[in-house]
Amino acid sequence: MFFAMVRDGVLVRFDEKHYMHWEIRQKALDMAYLLYEEKGMIQTGEFRDRLGISRKCAIILLEGFDRERITVMENGGRVLKRNLQQADRSQ
Numbered sequence: 001m002f003f004a005m006v007r008d009g010v011l012v013r014f015d016e017k018h019y020m021h022w023e024i025r026q027k028a029l030d031m032a033y034l035l036y037e038e039k040g041m042i043q044t045g046e047f048r049d050r051l052g053i054s055r056k057c058a059i060i061l062l063e064g065f066d067r068e069r070i071t072v073m074e075n076g077g078r079v080l081k082r083n084l085q086q087a088d089r090s091q
Contacts, residue, residue, distance in 0.1 A: 014064045027051070028061045032071065033080070041077035
């Protein structure tokens with residue numbers, strides 16, 4: 001069942017230990033874009049609070065976005081590395 005969900009794209013691999021439902025990843029990515037649009041920076045604590053998740057989960061998500069080259073750590077927070085285009089948001 002697990003491997004079928006991965007094969008079908010329902011679960012996406014986020015790092016060497018973590019998989020998540022693609023809708024959860026998209027919700028987190030949308031929140032990252034929203035925070036960047038509002039604040040010009042994505043702070044871990046605010047990202048965590050807005051999503052209602054633990055700090056550990058927030059860091060896993062944000063580090064995954066760093067690995068995907070969506071965000072980059074800069075001055076104690078994260079900024080978007082890619083343009084805020086609708087096409088980027090749908091990935």
